[in-house]
Amino acid sequence: MRAVDLIEAKRDGRELSASEIRWLIGEYVAGRVPDYQMAAFLMAVYFRGMSEDETVALTRAMAESGERIDLSGIPGIKVDKHSTGGVGDTVTLVLVPLLAAAGLVVAKLSGRSLGHTGGTIDKFEAIPGLRTELSLDEIRAQAQAIGAVIADHTADLVPADRLLYELRDVTATVPSLPLIASSVLSKKLAGGADAIVLDVKCGDGAFMREEAAARQLAETLVRVGNKLGKKFSALITAMDEPLGTRAGNALEVVQAIEVLRGEGPADLREVTVALGAELLVLAGQVASPAVGRERLAGLISSGQAWALFRKLVAAQGGDVRAIEEPRRLPTAGQVVAVPAPASGYVTELRARPIGVACGLLGAGREVKGERVDPAAGVELLAKVGDEVEEGEPVARLHVGRPDRVAAARELVSGAYTIGVERPAPRPFILGRVAP
Structure with a gap:
């Protein structure tokens, strides 16, 4: 079996067998299939997809690539x-x-x-x-x-x-x-x-x-x-x-x-x-x-x-x-308020800019292995549906990187949209998928 044959087969839309997938994953983890060939295979999967049986085989092969936690001897579910x-x-x-x-x-x-x-x-x-x-x-x-x-x-x-x-x-x-x-x-x-x-x-x-x-x-x-x-x-x-x-x-x-x-x-x-x-x-x-x-x-x-x-x-x-006594947990040496840009109701609070701001303040990583600041982050004083007054704080920045405060503050302020009418409540659970 050769990696190039499996790349070609997937490129052309052929369904791979469980044994072929198991061989490819095993050889890659062992270092006998190079990154450039696996990258080509991944791109072929990206464009051609996989059947459900192939996905099952890939999942099983990946799970079996190393150690597994055996909890069978522990009573209970x-x-x-x-x-x-x-x-x-x-x-x-x-x-x-x-x-x-x-x-x-x-x-x-x-x-x-x-x-x-x-x-x-x-x-x-x-x-x-x-x-x-x-x-x-x-x-x-x-x-x-x-x-x-x-x-x-x-x-x-x-x-x-x-x-x-x-x-x-x-x-x-x-x-x-x-x-x-x-x-x-x-x-x-x-x-x-x-x-x-x-x-x-x-x-x-x-x-x-x-x-x-x-x-x-x-x-x-x-x-x-x-x-x-x-x-x-x-x-x-x-x-x-x-x-x-x-x-x-x-x-x-x-x-x-x-x-x-x-x-x-x-x-x-x-x-x-x-x-x-x-x-x-x-x-x-x-x-x-x-x-x-x-x-x-x-x-x-x-x-x-x-x-x-x-x-x-x-x-x-x-x-x-x-x-x-949570006061014993790490706390930031600097806390900066973010004021409401207008009076009214919070109609939108975008999550992604808040997450990016947390990273800027020190709660996340910019390079692999970097230490995080446990005290850094964003505290939200107003969420969707809350009434706010212009100039009053809607959030607080818990600062771990003082040089990033301005950028984080701009992100958090921009995450808020203020309107004149209170929005209708939104559900937290959007759907359920059961067997």
């Missing part, structure tokens, strides 16, 4: 969640302890900031002392002990995805449905969960900006995921404006604490509980999402979810005092 990324997306920090409090086991592998979107690992590490670089043995042991882990991806887990994503990023082949699906699902397959819920974001701050495209991705992920022998469902959630009222690392930890204590922004609470309810249905613990939402709301109001979060932080070496 193992679940997981994946988000396609957004701004202010604090869901994981709330959902993992909430699901563990419900009796499920969650070994969540998360990533760092990418582009204008934040990363769960950077957020969690804003808690002083907290470790996320755990070995597979540590992940398994903690999952068994308390039912909850939030850890960084290990280099040995799905190396094919890391290599292919880096190549896709520099060859303009990222927006390919089968390549997106295989990237997402291979990591979920290797993570050891029995049931997975997908949060497919849609809107200005999301990878998929149009609802039709988000639905197509959600449907593909659920179909292919279920063909791989796991239980999948998906929610399509709004990302035209940031989720919640804070974007940034320590700022989002504060937001997670608020929700776990029964407070916090309504949109973050609703999206988190809705995703958790899907997993309770997939796990067979409740008959419907409505019953699941009621049960999870009860775990928050009773304090059980908050108690589990404290256990999670302590298990990973974090300073529990910092979440009990």
Whole structure:
């Protein structure tokens, strides 16, 4: 078998067999297929696409390219969640302890900031002392002990995805449905969960900006995921404006604490509980999402979810005092107000400029491996539907890079549109895709 033959076959629209795809991925990870040939193959897939069977084979081959987390020896149903990324997306920090409090086991592998979107690992590490670089043995042991882990991806887990994503990023082949699906699902397959819920974001701050495209991705992920022998469902959630009222690392930890204590922004609470309810249905613990939402709301109001979060932080070496007293979390030395440009109602708050501003202020990375400032970010004092007065602050910048304040302030100010009439409420959950 030769790589050039498989490139030619895909270029000409032929469907590849599972063995051909497995060979290609294995040879690429081993370094025997060079980047230039894999780049040609990815471009052929971008233009020709892949059948569902090919996508299943590609996902399986990628998942088998490295180590896998074996959670089968742990009692209980193992679940997981994946988000396609957004701004202010604090869901994981709330959902993992909430699901563990419900009796499920969650070994969540998360990533760092990418582009204008934040990363769960950077957020969690804003808690002083907290470790996320755990070995597979540590992940398994903690999952068994308390039912909850939030850890960084290990280099040995799905190396094919890391290599292919880096190549896709520099060859303009990222927006390919089968390549997106295989990237997402291979990591979920290797993570050891029995049931997975997908949060497919849609809107200005999301990878998929149009609802039709988000639905197509959600449907593909659920179909292919279920063909791989796991239980999948998906929610399509709004990302035209940031989720919640804070974007940034320590700022989002504060937001997670608020929700776990029964407070916090309504949109973050609703999206988190809705995703958790899907997993309770997939796990067979409740008959419907409505019953699941009621049960999870009860775990928050009773304090059980908050108690589990404290256990999670302590298990990973974090300073529990910092979440009990959030003033102990990192804080910015400079906070700058952004005034409303006019009086009226906020009719639009674009998520993408807010995310870019967070990066400028120090919450994100401009080069690979750069350290983030845990205190940097944007605090939103007004969101869509709120009434504002000209000159009054609509946001606060928590500054980590003083030389970027002017640019960040311009971005945040420009993200707001003020009108004379209060807009109609918009739904946070745009759709559901179930098996």
